[in-house]
Amino acid sequence: MNTVNLTMAVVLGGLYATGFYLLLQxxxxxxxxGIVILGHGAxxxxxxxxxxxxxxxxxxxxxxxxxMADPLPQAMALTAIVITFALTTFLLALAYRAWxxxxxxEVQDDVEDRRIRRLEAELAHADEETEQxxxxxxxx
Amino acid sequence: MSxxxxxxxxxxxxxxxxxxxxxxxxxxxxxxxxxVLGVIVVDAAVLLYFADVHGPLVLHLGGWAAPVGxxxxxxxxxxxxxxxxxxxxxxxxxxxxGQRITDYGRGTASTTFHPIYLVLCSGVSLAYLTGDLFxxxxxxxxxxxxxxxxxxxxxxxxxxxxxxxxxxxxxxxxVLFLTMIGLVYAATGTVNLADLALEMGELPPAPxxxxxxxxxxxxxxxxxxxxxxxxxxxxxxxxxxxITAIFAALLTKVGIYAMIRTQILVFEREPSWPLMLTLAxxxxxxxxxxxxxxxxxxxxxxxxxxxxxxxMLFGLGVYDIAGLTGVILYIVHHITVxxxxxxxxxxxxxxxxxxxxxxMGGLAKISPLVAVLFAVPALSLAGVPPFSGFVAKLxxxxxxxxxxxxxxxxxxxxVVLTSLLTLYAVARVWSRxxxxxxxxxxxxxxxxxxxxxxxGDTSRGMVHATGVLVLSTVLVAVLAGPLAEVSQRAxxxxxxxxxxxxxVLGGGSGG
Amino acid sequence: MTGAEPxxxxxxxxxxxxxxxxAPAERWLLSGYSxxxxxxTILLELIARVVFPTVLVFSLYLLFAGHYRSGGGFSGxxxxxxxxxxxYLAGGRLDDSxxxxxxxxxxxxxxLTIAVITGLVPVPFGGVxxxxxxxxxxxxxxxxxxxxxxxxxxxxxxxxxxGVVLDLLRTLGSGIEADIAEREGGRR
Numbered sequence: 001m002n003t004v005n006l007t008m009a010v011v012l013g014g015l016y017a018t019g020f021y022l023l024l025q026x027x028x029x030x031x032x033x034g035i036v037i038l039g040h041g042a043x044x045x046x047x048x049x050x051x052x053x054x055x056x057x058x059x060x061x062x063x064x065x066x067x068m069a070d071p072l073p074q075a076m077a078l079t080a081i082v083i084t085f086a087l088t089t090f091l092l093a094l095a096y097r098a099w100x101x102x103x104x105x106e107v108q109d110d111v112e113d114r115r116i117r118r119l120e121a122e123l124a125h126a127d128e129e130t131e132q133x134x135x136x137x138x139x140x
Numbered sequence: 141m142s143x144x145x146x147x148x149x150x151x152x153x154x155x156x157x158x159x160x161x162x163x164x165x166x167x168x169x170x171x172x173x174x175x176v177l178g179v180i181v182v183d184a185a186v187l188l189y190f191a192d193v194h195g196p197l198v199l200h201l202g203g204w205a206a207p208v209g210x211x212x213x214x215x216x217x218x219x220x221x222x223x224x225x226x227x228x229x230x231x232x233x234x235x236x237x238g239q240r241i242t243d244y245g246r247g248t249a250s251t252t253f254h255p256i257y258l259v260l261c262s263g264v265s266l267a268y269l270t271g272d273l274f275x276x277x278x279x280x281x282x283x284x285x286x287x288x289x290x291x292x293x294x295x296x297x298x299x300x301x302x303x304x305x306x307x308x309x310x311x312x313x314x315v316l317f318l319t320m321i322g323l324v325y326a327a328t329g330t331v332n333l334a335d336l337a338l339e340m341g342e343l344p345p346a347p348x349x350x351x352x353x354x355x356x357x358x359x360x361x362x363x364x365x366x367x368x369x370x371x372x373x374x375x376x377x378x379x380x381x382x383i384t385a386i387f388a389a390l391l392t393k394v395g396i397y398a399m400i401r402t403q404i405l406v407f408e409r410e411p412s413w414p415l416m417l418t419l420a421x422x423x424x425x426x427x428x429x430x431x432x433x434x435x436x437x438x439x440x441x442x443x444x445x446x447x448x449x450x451x452m453l454f455g456l457g458v459y460d461i462a463g464l465t466g467v468i469l470y471i472v473h474h475i476t477v478x479x480x481x482x483x484x485x486x487x488x489x490x491x492x493x494x495x496x497x498x499x500m501g502g503l504a505k506i507s508p509l510v511a512v513l514f515a516v517p518a519l520s521l522a523g524v525p526p527f528s529g530f531v532a533k534l535x536x537x538x539x540x541x542x543x544x545x546x547x548x549x550x551x552x553x554x555v556v557l558t559s560l561l562t563l564y565a566v567a568r569v570w571s572r573x574x575x576x577x578x579x580x581x582x583x584x585x586x587x588x589x590x591x592x593x594x595x596g597d598t599s600r601g602m603v604h605a606t607g608v609l610v611l612s613t614v615l616v617a618v619l620a621g622p623l624a625e626v627s628q629r630a631x632x633x634x635x636x637x638x639x640x641x642x643x644v645l646g647g648g649s650g651g
Numbered sequence: 652m653t654g655a656e657p658x659x660x661x662x663x664x665x666x667x668x669x670x671x672x673x674a675p676a677e678r679w680l681l682s683g684y685s686x687x688x689x690x691x692t693i694l695l696e697l698i699a700r701v702v703f704p705t706v707l708v709f710s711l712y713l714l715f716a717g718h719y720r721s722g723g724g725f726s727g728x729x730x731x732x733x734x735x736x737x738x739y740l741a742g743g744r745l746d747d748s749x750x751x752x753x754x755x756x757x758x759x760x761x762x763l764t765i766a767v768i769t770g771l772v773p774v775p776f777g778g779v780x781x782x783x784x785x786x787x788x789x790x791x792x793x794x795x796x797x798x799x800x801x802x803x804x805x806x807x808x809x810x811x812x813x814g815v816v817l818d819l820l821r822t823l824g825s826g827i828e829a830d831i832a833e834r835e836g837g838r839r
Contacts, residue, residue: 094304
């Protein structure tokens with residue numbers, strides 16, 4: 001049974017915590033950084049999933065088979081890195097576009113939230129009007 | 141023979157490359173796209189036939205045998221869903237070509253649309269056909285990455301928000317997916333689905349339950365299961381009609397497919413799964429009530445989509461052959477119907493210039509054809525007898541009653557209730573948009589406004605493409621008998637899992 | 652200091668300073684037309700000029716080394732992409748667009764097509780999709796050369812990645828610079 005290196009476990013925890021914290025921010029740049037850090041965390045986890053015994057590079061011929069690291073998590077992590085790379089650049093472009101169109105890169109409110117706020121404002125406005133009418137009737 | 145399994149994945153990818161290289165020749169791109177999708181439709185039909193007659197077709201990529209190598213597997217379920225999905229993709233491509241030509245003329249090329257669409261097709265095919273968890277992740281990423289590009293093309297101010305919500309939510313769920321793969325690999329030492337099923341049996345029950353739950357969450361985000369659905373009605377309605385149609389029809393269904401495939405193949409469970417039934421009930425009710433509160437036609441359809449995801453989760457929750465037969469039938473029916481409804485909504489918008497139901501009226505007089513095109517899929521969605529939805533829903537209801545637990549029967553009652561709410565929701569659209577006073581179409585004074593989007597011409601290409609899809613929904617109802625039989629065989633395969641495991645792990649040489 | 656007129660074909664953006672000098676120092680720099688003099692760093696331009704070909708050759712080494720040692724199409728492509736990034740950082744958008752005459756989408760498309768075709772080639776020869784085979788040639792001067800068919804897949808990936816990096820430079824790099832230039836021009 002493999003056990004996980006404590007340092008690595010702490011680093012993992014730190015990466016995930018930082019990543020999720022940044023993910024909850026409003027600015028798209030911070031969200032982007034959060035996703036990058038989470039991606040690193042996930043990749044590190046994949047590496048650790050391959051077993052914690054220090055392995056040497058899995059190159060046939062250079063290294064005896066018994067000392068090789070598990071190559072599968074490495075292949076998976078590489079693929080994941082490629083994907084994260086592509087999506088990071090995409091998010092960057094999106095953040096720039098948002099900044100260009102809106103003047104900021106903050107995630108906006110939900111459509112329903114905005115609708116409810118508008119309704120609330122209208123109601124408040126209507127209340128004020130009726131109060132004013134009542135006032136004017138009273139003074140007359 | 142087994143090479144045919146690679147066609148739906150590799151052909152569109154290669155064609156996407158060509159399509160990108162020929163970015164300046166609009167007609168080349170269009171014909172290439174239609175040709176490739178046409179070939180895949182035929183290929184998927186052949187795959188379905190072979191899988192049904194001779195059992196699952198397996199291709200071990202590069203000749204490396206599973207569980208070490210990557211396997212592509214076409215069993216009945218995968219081939220059936222692939223066939224339906226590609227038919228819908230073909231029709232939607234036809235529609236969007238029609239729309240493009242109507243709006244911008246024949247000569248102009250939309251450099252990115254066609255390649256990205258083909259890449260999306262490749263991702264969807266890979267998701268259906270893949271035999272291991274990590275490739276499922278790759279398939280989702282291919283699919284989602286192309287969908288990010290499609291949803292943010294020609295960004296206006298309000299599309300940026302939609303794109304952001306969609307991208308961030310999908311990316312977070314992808315990170316969770318990757319984490320889940322890491323944990324699965326750490327626990328079992330394999331990511332091959334067939335092999336996982338064997339390895340999971342040797343683990344203590346607690347980690348198995350945790351992994352199952354993690355998979356439910358990951359695929360729950362992808363398939364818009366309540367309470368993880370919030371991103372969908374916020375993002376889908378903002379994309380152009382054909383793109384919304386293809387997202388609504390395929391992306392969430394692929395999530396459901398992944399959920400079914402992983403849960404049933406990998407984990408052992410008794411019929412009637414309380415957790416999934418509860419989630420299904422929540423999804424149905426929240427979606428349907430959300431739909432009733434909407435004034436925006438596309439948002440309403442998106443909420444209906446969420447609610448009907450609940451039907452599929454319900455079938456999975458029943459967790460026996462009858463339930464799964466119902467789910468498979470329901471997915472087939474819903475893929476065609478949901479795509480059609482969004483395409484029709486695109487047509488409606490072009491006549492009225494608005495997506496606000498309160499500003500529509502008298503469409504039945506303006507265009508009786510559009511009224512018919514809307515009525516058929518709408519009634520089908522609500523499950524009114526002669527249409528495809530009825531067949532699928534009946535199968536689900538019978539399964540829900542048949543399994544015999546109290547929880548399943550409560551959920552069955554919710555299914556009936558949600559069907560009524562759906563009927564009410566589409567009837568509301570009908571009375572607001574198609575009946576009543578004929579209204580002047582509205583021009584678009586403010587492009588950043590979310591409701592009034594401006595009128596446009598509709599070309600014959602767009603109407604024909606929608607017509608083809610409406611016919612295919614009718615066809616699903618006409619062919620209900622054979623479809624139900626195939627679904628039942630597919631469901632039996634799923635529950636026993638023997639054929640799948642034997643085909644993937646037993647073959648080896650792949651020839 | 653007022654700049655010379657821009658050469659034909661370049662937009663006249665007013666305040667920008669255009670260099671067209673035959674002084675030896677200028678020839679060692681990048682293609683000669685650069686951004687605002689205040690934004691230039693001579694050292695970086697010089698280094699970029701010297702290092703650029705070396706990095707490209709190294710990327711080719713990585714590409715060919717890929718099957719048996721560390722390297723491969725993806726890392727090779729990224730290293731080659733870095734060469735272009737360096738050039739862009741040193742020389743700005745005008746230099747960047749003059750470096751490569753091929754449009755990035757064409758490069759990406761060609762790469763993807765090559766990669767997929769390589770995957771399908773074994774099928775007519777009775778192999779399995781994506782199977783690889785190795786061939787050994789005896790070449791006079793160089794001796795024995797071993798080529799693995801997956802090299803072609805790597806070549807496809809290599810082109811694709813370079814295309815992606817160039818596309819990024821075009822949209823996120825020069826695209827944004829052009830936007831800024833336009834906005835500054837519009838403000839005046």
